[in-house]
Amino acid sequence: MARRGSGTRLTRTVDTGARKAGARSARARPAVAPGPPFRASGAGTAAAAAKLEYVPPDHEPVLAAELVEVLDPQPGETFLDCTFGAGGHARPIAERLGAEGELIAVDRDPEAERRWREFSAAGPCRTRFLRSDFAPALEGLRGEGVRPDGIVFDFGMSSMQVDAWERGFSYAYEAPLDMRMDPDQSLSAAVIVNEWPQERIARVLREFGEERRAGSMAREIVRRRPLATTSDLVAAIKAAVPPADRFGRGHPAKRAFQAIRIAVNGELEAIDRALPLAWTVLAIAGRMGAISFHSLEDRRVKRFFAEHARGCVCPPEIPVCVCGREPDAELLTKRALAPTPDEVERNPRSASAHLRAARKLSDQATNGNGHSGGGQA
Numbered sequence: 001m002a003r004r005g006s007g008t009r010l011t012r013t014v015d016t017g018a019r020k021a022g023a024r025s026a027r028a029r030p031a032v033a034p035g036p037p038f039r040a041s042g043a044g045t046a047a048a049a050a051k052l053e054y055v056p057p058d059h060e061p062v063l064a065a066e067l068v069e070v071l072d073p074q075p076g077e078t079f080l081d082c083t084f085g086a087g088g089h090a091r092p093i094a095e096r097l098g099a100e101g102e103l104i105a106v107d108r109d110p111e112a113e114r115r116w117r118e119f120s121a122a123g124p125c126r127t128r129f130l131r132s133d134f135a136p137a138l139e140g141l142r143g144e145g146v147r148p149d150g151i152v153f154d155f156g157m158s159s160m161q162v163d164a165w166e167r168g169f170s171y172a173y174e175a176p177l178d179m180r181m182d183p184d185q186s187l188s189a190a191v192i193v194n195e196w197p198q199e200r201i202a203r204v205l206r207e208f209g210e211e212r213r214a215g216s217m218a219r220e221i222v223r224r225r226p227l228a229t230t231s232d233l234v235a236a237i238k239a240a241v242p243p244a245d246r247f248g249r250g251h252p253a254k255r256a257f258q259a260i261r262i263a264v265n266g267e268l269e270a271i272d273r274a275l276p277l278a279w280t281v282l283a284i285a286g287r288m289g290a291i292s293f294h295s296l297e298d299r300r301v302k303r304f305f306a307e308h309a310r311g312c313v314c315p316p317e318i319p320v321c322v323c324g325r326e327p328d329a330e331l332l333t334k335r336a337l338a339p340t341p342d343e344v345e346r347n348p349r350s351a352s353a354h355l356r357a358a359r360k361l362s363d364q365a366t367n368g369n370g371h372s373g374g375g376q377a
């Protein structure tokens with residue numbers, strides 16, 4: 001059930017102290033991580049490492065307390081977690097929803113479904129899992145007439161994915177070039193680096209990684225084909241970075257790995273399709289929250305909510321409003337919320353996180369005559 005007036009407006013703003021602390025923590029870590037947490041040693045190559053038993057580290061959800069506070073789940077409500085992952089955000093939300101509430105979990109990674117079974121067995125509330133990309137899951141729910149009271153997005157890859165070294169998300173571990181969140185899709189990092197034209201690879205590195213050396217990295221990648229492992233890719237990237245540029249900007253492969261991962265998983269297109277669909281299914285008075293980890297994600301969320309929270313769109317030279325446009329969103333976070341320095345200290349991966357949230361006021365932004373005023377970003 002939708003509940004008007006629930007949800008809390010938070011005004012704590014991006015904490016630059018936290019961001020600096022995060023940067024410090026990240027720099028303090030070794031350039032190459034000490035290696036995956038295996039029960040046995042001897043992980044020299046991907047093949048050797050693959051025989052070892054992987055022990056997943058404890059997962060700590062990012063900005064979880066802030067997300068729960070701002071979305072304020074109430075007993076008996078329905079929430080949709082579009083990025084279930086390891087259920088780190090779903091758990092505290094489900095506790096608030098109680099036995100009468102429902103949590104619908106979505107994720108395209110089968111490992112998330114395994115985690116959801118454990119979550120479901122604990123039985124904090126009614127629940128179901130949709131193994132799907134955002135958009136088809138949201139379209140299916142719209143078809144069923146489901147109107148959630150809360151919707152959560154926590155974009156990017158999960159700790160579970162990055163720590164599963166054999167999936168190739170991390171530049172710190174030797175692994176096949178994979179990076180697929182959905183292992184059933186055919187596009188992988190190997191296809192991009194070995195088959196895409198040089199100019200297309202350069203564009204990916206530039207647009208999704210804001211990588212200054214995109215052109216020379218793409219040239220080096222193409223020159224070294226075929227590339228088989230993450231180490232081959234790291235070597236190509238390092239070879240394209242002049243020694244003077246290798247210091248002070250973190251690991252030289254960080255941005256390129258982010259860029260290729262975004263391209264493999266079509267992450268930005270998925271967000272662009274998901275936000276308007278999610279807003280459509282959200283109940284009136286429902287709350288939607290999104291956690292982003294880089295500006296390409298956050299910019300989309302910020303624009304989307306701002307567009308819906310905007311009233312009059314008359315040109316400034318018109319003294320009296322003639323458009324009559326009413327906003328259909330109220331911002332619950334005036335500015336993006338960032339993790340506290342304590343959270344960044346505990347979980348350096350949270351350093352770049354931003355949370356934005358809004359409450360839905362009506363089913364459509366309207367002009368004064370009740371006609372649709374558009375309003376989808």
Ligand SMILES: C[S@@+](CC[C@H](N)C(=O)[O-])C[C@H]1O[C@@H](n2cnc3c(N)ncnc32)[C@H](O)[C@@H]1O
Nearest residue numbers: 061083085086087088089108133134154158270
């Ligand atoms: C940052 S993790 C979420 C972690 C989760 N909130 C937690 O605390 O355990 C993002 C998750 O969203 C999933 N994901 C990313 N893009 C997706 C998409 N377009 N459709 C469905 N799932 C997606 C990933 O597979 C990953 O498990």
